[in-house]
Structure formats: structure tokens, C-alpha cells
Amino acid sequence: MRVVVMGAVLLTALLVATVVLPAFAIAGVRPDLVTLTVVGFALADGPDTGLRYGFSAGLATDLLTGNGLVGVSALVLLLVGYVVGLSRPYLTVAPTVGMIVMGGLASALAVAGTGTLSLLFDLSQTTGVSVLRTALGTGLYSAVLAPFVCHPLRALSEHFSVSPTGV
Amino acid sequence: MSDRRRSRTVLAVLVLVSLLLLTLDYRQGDGGAVAILQRGALAVFAPVQEGLASVVRPIGGFFSSIGELGSLREQNAALEADLQELRQRQVSLADLERENQELRGLLQMRERFGFTTTGARVIARPPGAFEWSVLIDIGAEHGVEPGMPVISAEGLVGKLTEVAPRNSRVQLLSSPAAGYAVRVAETGVEGLLRGQGSRPFQLEVLDPEAEIEPGQEIVTRAFQGTTIPDGIPIGEVQDATDPAAQGTRFLSVRPYVDFTKLNLVQVVLDSPLQPTELPSEQLVPDPDPPAPPALPPEQQGGATAPQ
Numbered sequence: 001m002r003v004v005v006m007g008a009v010l011l012t013a014l015l016v017a018t019v020v021l022p023a024f025a026i027a028g029v030r031p032d033l034v035t036l037t038v039v040g041f042a043l044a045d046g047p048d049t050g051l052r053y054g055f056s057a058g059l060a061t062d063l064l065t066g067n068g069l070v071g072v073s074a075l076v077l078l079l080v081g082y083v084v085g086l087s088r089p090y091l092t093v094a095p096t097v098g099m100i101v102m103g104g105l106a107s108a109l110a111v112a113g114t115g116t117l118s119l120l121f122d123l124s125q126t127t128g129v130s131v132l133r134t135a136l137g138t139g140l141y142s143a144v145l146a147p148f149v150c151h152p153l154r155a156l157s158e159h160f161s162v163s164p165t166g167v
Numbered sequence: 168m169s170d171r172r173r174s175r176t177v178l179a180v181l182v183l184v185s186l187l188l189l190t191l192d193y194r195q196g197d198g199g200a201v202a203i204l205q206r207g208a209l210a211v212f213a214p215v216q217e218g219l220a221s222v223v224r225p226i227g228g229f230f231s232s233i234g235e236l237g238s239l240r241e242q243n244a245a246l247e248a249d250l251q252e253l254r255q256r257q258v259s260l261a262d263l264e265r266e267n268q269e270l271r272g273l274l275q276m277r278e279r280f281g282f283t284t285t286g287a288r289v290i291a292r293p294p295g296a297f298e299w300s301v302l303i304d305i306g307a308e309h310g311v312e313p314g315m316p317v318i319s320a321e322g323l324v325g326k327l328t329e330v331a332p333r334n335s336r337v338q339l340l341s342s343p344a345a346g347y348a349v350r351v352a353e354t355g356v357e358g359l360l361r362g363q364g365s366r367p368f369q370l371e372v373l374d375p376e377a378e379i380e381p382g383q384e385i386v387t388r389a390f391q392g393t394t395i396p397d398g399i400p401i402g403e404v405q406d407a408t409d410p411a412a413q414g415t416r417f418l419s420v421r422p423y424v425d426f427t428k429l430n431l432v433q434v435v436l437d438s439p440l441q442p443t444e445l446p447s448e449q450l451v452p453d454p455d456p457p458a459p460p461a462l463p464p465e466q467q468g469g470a471t472a473p474q
Binding site: 014015018019020047048051052055058059062063064069070071072074075078079082121 | 173174178181184185191192193208212215220
């Protein structure tokens with residue numbers, strides 16, 4: 001059941017990210033909702049859930065959005081999910097602040113990682129400066145939305161919880 | 168500790184899987200298994216995206232427009248100003264079109280009779296309700312004189328009664344003080360036309376036995392001592408004559424000219440004053456003069472031969 005719920009969350013995040021969020025773009029930058037869901041589950045359940053869900057989310061992103069090589073987002077998001085999961089014990093004091101900081105950082109790193117790999121594999125016509133600029137904008141935008149995504153996911157995770165895998 | 172090791176193991180496996188997928192897709196390109204899988208997933212997911220988009224698009228547009236509110240306000244203000252200007256131009260355009268039609272009508276009237284005219288604009292009406300004259304914006308400086316007829320595109324308007332250097336007064340045909348010699352255009356039946364203010368003209372038919380039908384046109388008739396040219400349209404007969412009626416008959420004539428909407432008129436400059444008598448110095452000698460009358464016999468002797 002937990003897997004089904006997480007799958008539904010992932011699918012919803014993909015739909016919203018591709019259909020709804022483009023209308024909310026500011027200067028061409030929109031929040032990275034899929035990465036925020038990875039951050040949300042990773043902060044709720046730890047690095048194990050973070051890396052598994054991150055891999056699944058990245059793979060789904062690569063398969064369903066048709067952008068670039070399959071495996072790029074999977075690699076980036078699984079690493080993001082693992083690292084965010086590892087930071088979970090240090091953010092229990094101020095969970096909301098942690099969500100904002102990690103949400104922004106993770107989104108920026110995800111965009112930077114995906115952009116860098118795209119440049120390495122010559123998959124896009126973008127430049128390094130453009131990747132950095134987009135990463136910064138996405139990070140800031142996602143940081144604003146992070147509490148609104150991570151808190152509900154935390155509640156959902158607790159509702160369908162298994163033993164958290166923490167450090 | 169085992170959890171950490173397990174996590175690292177899973178991490179390593181998934182990283183390897185990602186790199187494998189990446190390598191496979193990169194090497195095989197669009198024809199590879201990974202690309203086929205990608206296309207299949209897209210084929211399933213795309214209709215779902217489309218369905219959601221059709222629902223969400225109007226809402227997204229609403230939020231987008233909030234962001235553009237500032238520029239929308241400026242655009243709106245600019246468009247309002249453009250619209251106001253266009254409305255004013257439309258009003259002016261309608262006025263120009265009307266004036267254009269009037270001028271064309273005036274030109275046609277002038278060409279029809281071959282008059283030499285000068286154009287004028289009605290600038291004022293007397294304040295009273297029983298004054299039947301108008302002021303026009305030309306006067307003696309423009310070559311006009313009292314008595315000159317004034318016409319519009321529809322027909323005779325009246326004649327100049329007072330002329331100042333730059334303005335003139337036109338006594339309208341509808342004035343009760345105005346009287347004009349007229350005739351029925353189709354039959355030549357003569358009459359006298361008088362204005363009756365806002366009511367139709369009154370036509371006094373001189374020949375009691377003449378037959379006049381409703382709808383027949385009434386035009387001006389030149390006669391001695393007048394400056395009004397012959398044949399200018401005035402109006403049309405509204406009632407029929409009654410041959411059984413005896414004495415002078417009076418008929419109503421509907422004017423062609425709407426005296427309440429006069430704007431552009433023309434003053435006829437070359438309408439000559441019809442003479443009342445033939446000037447003797449211009450008489451042509453009779454080539455076959457009649458013989459003088461014979462004198463009585465008692466006057467013939469004394470007058471013919473001296474004794």
C-alpha cells in the first residue's frame with residue numbers, strides 16, 4: 001500500500017510538474033516538484049527511502065517526459081535522495097527550516113547535475129552559465145514551495161509508515 | 168550498522184543500474200530497447216497530460232494573468248485611449264460623410280442648371296420660434312448681393328435679403344412673408360407659392376380649371392422683375408384639384424428642402440434680374456414696318472401741299 005501511495009504521489013507530481021507548473025514559471029524558471037517529493041520522503045523516512053524513491057522518480061522522469069538519456073535523472077535524484085536522507089537527523093530541531101533549506105539545495109543540485117550530465121553527453125544546446133543560472137532560480141523557487149510539499153508528504157509517510165530506516 | 172551497509176549496497180546497485188541504463192540508451196540511440204520503452208511510456212502518459220491540461224489551462228491562464236496585471240492595466244489604459252480616439256474619429260467620419268453627400272448634391276444641382284455659385288455654411292438661426300431666416304457665412308466680400316437666390320442639393324432654399332460684408336441673411340422659402348411665382352413642372356400650370364412656416368407651402372392656382380395631380384413637381388417660374396431662375400425644384404403637390412370647385416384654388420405643397428436641417432447651401436451669382444420693360448435702345452428695327460394709318464380727308468389737304 002505504501003508503494004502504491006508513493007507511486008501515486010510520484011505520478012501526480014509528474015503530471016503537475018509538466019502540465020500545471022509551466023503556467024507559474026517566472027523568467028522561465030519553475031519549481032522542481034519531483035525533486036521536492038524526493039526531499040519530502042527522504043526527510044520523512046531517511047536515506048534508504050530517499051535513494052529508492054529518488055531512483056524511481058528519476059527513472060519515471062526520464063521515461064515519461066522523454067527528455068535526454070534514460071538514467072540521467074535517475075542517477076541524480078537517487079544521489080539527492082540519499083544525501084537528503086542522511087541529513088535528516090540534523091534537521092529535527094527545525095523541521096520546516098530544514099525543509100526549506102534542503103528543498104532549495106536539492107532542487108538546485110538536481111538541476112545542476114542534470115544540466116552538467118546533459119552537457120557532458122552533448123544532449124542540449126545550453127551553456128554552463130545557463131545551467132548555473134537555472135539551478136539557482138529553481139532552487140530559490142523550490143525552497144518557497146518546499147514546506148507545502150514536504151509537510152503533507154511527511155504526514156502521508158507517517159500514515160503509511162513502516163520502520164524508518166534512519167542512520 | 169547493517170542498515171547503513173544495506174543503504175550503501177542499495178546505493179551502489181542503483182547507481183550502477185542508472186549508469187547501465189544511461190550507457191545503453193546512449194549507445195543504442197533511438198532504435199534501442201531503452202528508447203522503445205521510453206516511447207511506450209510516453210504514449211501512455213501523454214493522453215493523461217492532455218486531459219489534465221484541458222482542465223487546468225484556464226486556471227493557469229488566470230494565474231498567469233495575475234502576474235501580468237500591471238502590464239495588462241497599462242495595455243488596457245492605452246487601448247481605452249485608442250478606442251476613445253477611434254470613437255471620436257468615427258463621429259467625425261460620420262459628419263464628414265454627411266457633408267460629403269451634401270456637397271455632392273450641391274454640385275449636381277449646380278451642374279444641372281449651369282449656375283455659377285458660391286458655397287456657404289449656415290451659421291445661425293434667429294432665436295425666435297417664428298423667424299424663418301438663417302445667417303450664412305458669406306457676404307458682400309464674396310460677391311453676393313441682396314435678391315440672389317439660395318439653393319441646396321434638394322432645391323430652392325430662399326433668397327438673400329440682407330447682405331453684410333462677411334455674412335448674409337437668407338429669407339427661407341417657408342417664411343410666411345415669402346411669395347414665389349411657380350409652375351407645375353409637368354403641365355406648366357402657373358401659380359403663386361407662399362410659405363407657411365413649419366406647415367407645407369400654400370399654392371394658389373391661377374387657372375381654376377387646371378388639373379393638378381398629387382405628386383406633381385412644383386418648380387420656380389421666371390417672371391419680370393424677379394431674380395429667381397426658372398425651373399428650380401421647390402416641392403411636390405400633396406392634394407388633387409377639384410374641377411368642380413369654383414374660383415381660386417389653394418393646394419398644399421410638400422417642400423423638398425428640410426429647413427430644420429440646413430447646413431451647406433449655394434448662392435447663385437449669375438441669376439439675372441428679369442426686366443420689367445424692353446429697353447428702347449436695344450430694340451431691333453422692324454424690317455417691314457406697318458403702314459401708318461390714313462389721315463381723315465379734312466386733314467390731308469392742309470398737311471400735304473402748300474398752296
